[in-house]
Amino acid sequence: MALIPEDDLTVAQHELYGWIKEYMKNFQHSPSIRQMMQAMGLKSPAPIQSRLKHLQEKGYISWQEGKARTMQIVDEIVEGVPILGSVAAGGLIETYNDINQNLDISDVLTKKNVFALSVNGDSMIDACIADGDMVLMEPINHSSSVRNGTIVSALVPGLGTTLKYFFKRNNKIFLEAANTAYEPIQLNQEEVILQGKLLAVWRRI
Amino acid sequence: MALIPEDDLTVAQHELYGWIKEYMKNFQHSPSIRQMMQAMGLKSPAPIQSRLKHLQEKGYISWQEGKARTMQIVDEIVEGVPILGSVAAGGLIETYNDINQNLDISDVLTKKNVFALSVNGDSMIDACIADGDMVLMEPINHSSSVRNGTIVSALVPGLGTTLKYFFKRNNKIFLEAANTAYEPIQLNQEEVILQGKLLAVWRRI
């Protein structure tokens, strides 16, 4: 049960294709035929040429003839997944099939210094952040730049890093869970280091 | 308020840098110096070399000396956000700073035919899927390939597209919401078209 139907490829072609994808992901440019030759353990360029030709005929790759390192992987969508519609819960939905919109995640991922944290526990369950989720955080420079109600990751000495709602009242900082089973934490400004504020949530099933 | 501090670049360097990024985004490989020359309206490679050298010294790009089209853009993180630790709710946490792991989203995004749906309503709120979330779905070919308990988007004639838990018992299909306020839907196999199964959830704050 292959996830991607690459069954029309021979073993050698599949191996080369995988190597190329890996190389291009790492180096952001196309490898040369002689590099592929070496990577595949071959001693002449002819077999690579043959495999590339087949890969091109089957629509996996393309390149500009005669030009060095101009391969492209045509198969995979580099960035963006089509948004096919909106889906409702129980009620009516409009399914706009031909909308030309793509889910854009890159703006968050390419933001400077963004980091991710893996969520443990269920203290934010009422904010729809579950155990095992990845939260993408933007570093906080000044605590004054954080609005009340923002979800932040905060380092509380003795407690460790925790994900909570942030509130500031009368120079006191309150960290509140999104779960009534947890008591709010009240702290002085010096007692807490705000690490980042929540940008996005990512959950793999 | 520039997002990325490119202020240390001259106008010519900045223009070239922008063009290179655009080219590499479109073609998945590095341009040649002569291509850049032409794009910048120049008639000799020397000015491009000079600008590339400056871009390299300032840490924007890199390349392998002597090799054709081996440029890389070092500035932006192409894919991947560092996972800095795991964050707990209220309890203790281990914050592993030096873990060399990156949040990898590409495997889902580059999967064939994956599509996204915008979630309306709160019927899946107990599965931590909230109004406004984006759900990434993998197309379903055969209903037999869907396991009980999977979250699917299903097209129910007269009802529209809906996001629900999928169950199959005695050749009947049950679509259950993750919200006790909604009643389960019971259908015959012919009455429902399974569109996709849930791969991931994405939520922007």
Place this chain on the structure above:
DNA sequence: TGTATTAGAGTACATTTGTTTTAATGGCGC
């Protein structure tokens, strides 16, 4: 077993391409 097909080795060649060098140009301060 014999033959056709395919894969690979080895080689050669033209083009592309990075790099170097030298000369010309143009702006700029004095």
Place this chain on the structure above:
DNA sequence: GCGCCATTAAAACAAATGTACTCTAATACA
């Protein structure tokens, strides 16, 4: 105006590279 500096043009060169070709070994198939 004059000289200094950075930018560009122009040309040349060597390395890298894609491509074509021939020959050999392996493989499949009847």
